[in-house]
Amino acid sequence: MRVLAAMSGGVDSAVAAARAHDAGHDVTGVHLALARNPQTYRTGARGCCTLEDSRDARRAADVIGIPFYVWDMADQFHDDVVDDFVSEYAAGRTPNPCLRCNEKIKFAAVLDRAVALGFDAVVTGHHARLGPDGLLRRSVDLAKDQSYVLAVLTGEQLARAVFPLGDSTKAEVRAEATARGLAVADKPDSHDICFIADGDTRGFLERHLGSAPGDIVDGRTGEKLGTHNGAYAYTVGQRKGLDLRVPAADGRPRYVLSITPKTNTVTVGPREALAVDTVTAARAIWHGAPTPVDCDVQLRAHGEVVPAAVTVEGGGLTARLREPARGVAAGQAIVAYRPDAGGDIVLGSATITAGHASEELVRG
Known part of the structure; x- marks a missing residue:
């Protein structure tokens, strides 16, 4: 299979590309240049859009022995992720830019270009699994699981995605990188929002939206x-x-x-x-399971799961929570999981529009 490996410059994407190469695939590495002015983005391995990251990705591709290119997607990233981030906050919502990047950039723009160039799939270093049924599952390393930010992907996109790291812990990935001679083996994970250079989200929004x-x-x-x-x-x-x-x-x-x-x-x-017992959401992406369905829902990245009864109708989603949840913010994703012996299966996701408290909950 001819695959395009998205290489961010971090250890996960480097090992994912190496595993795809070892599996016999025809692998080409690509680094996405997402910053209009890379010098203003983070250095010291704190982000994922720096000149340093591009050089690290190139060196990793050389060690693996695969072709490597840089794709300039800065304008599209700015329009679909940065501008969306600002406009969502202006509308009183709390967006997740990593989720939007996966949806609009890595598995839309990049995948579309890859297919047009004759590639069969896109490989990434996300910690998640794809089952033989094509459904997305949590990683075995629950502390690093990224299925929440991938749950926005459609079945067609998942069919052209490869996640080689889903069966490994982060410690195992780093040990493998060391054994392979990859210089990024001990590179720190990226933190915070990659396009906010100083980590000051409030200051970033004020510069864009004014006082x-x-x-x-x-x-x-x-x-x-x-x-x-x-x-x-x-x-x-x-x-x-x-x-x-x-x-x-x-x-x-x-x-x-x-x-x-x-x-x-x-x-x-x-x-x-803050307590709510019903969550409504829009733009539902659902993977075929009939509803209403009893499942677990996750209401923010790295948040705890809550048992719920979920109904999908007319492109919207309603989750009636079995236990009250707090801090439910419009703009975040709600992701539904079906507990499974082989790892929680993603049933679908949607963008939260509101949390509601029933009269019974208000009365206590």
Whole structure:
């Protein structure tokens, strides 16, 4: 099989490319140049869009013995990921840029170009598995599992994806990289958001959206408790950095309950007011299982799973949670899993539009 290996410059993608080569595939490595100005992106192996990463990927391809190219996709990345990130925050939602990158760049633009060039599939270093049924499953290394950010992929895209690392732990991947003589064996994992050079998300959004002062109010009384410079700097469930000028009567911390862009208002309240037992979502991608279905749902990256009854209808998804969840933010993904002896199977995903509390939950 002729495959294109997406090589970020990290240890995972390097070992994935090497395994694909060992399996007898005709492998070509490609590094995606995603930064319009790479010098402004992270260095020191903290991101995945730097000049340093490009050089690391090239050296790994040389060691493996495969052809290597760099594809400039900076404009598309900016339009589909960076601009989307900014506009989602402006609309009061909390996006996941890694999920959007997988959806729009790695398994849409890259896969489309790869197929047009005669490749059969795209290989990546994601920690996830594909079963013989073509369904996505969690990695054996649950601490590194990335099925959540891949769950947005369609069946057609999964059919042309190869994830060689799903049956290995991260420690095993690093040990293999050392044995293969790959210089990236001990390279730290990337952290935070790759296109925010200093890690200051609030500052990044303010530079793009400008200062927009507004009120922070109590969710129960409507009392003004403080001000903010932009509602986009907050997310549901946030506790720190609220800078409230009026302390709670009971002395307990308060959390962001909602963001309302129309009035530029951030509403806060006690932790129990965050609880929801129904989640609605849009743009559902579902892999054939009939609904309603009892399953587990994950409501944010690396979040805990919650048992739920899920229904998909008209492109939307509704999850009725068996246990209340807190900090459910619009813009994040809800991913449904079916517990399985061979590893949790991804049934589908959708983009959260809202969390709702039933009257019974509100009454307690």
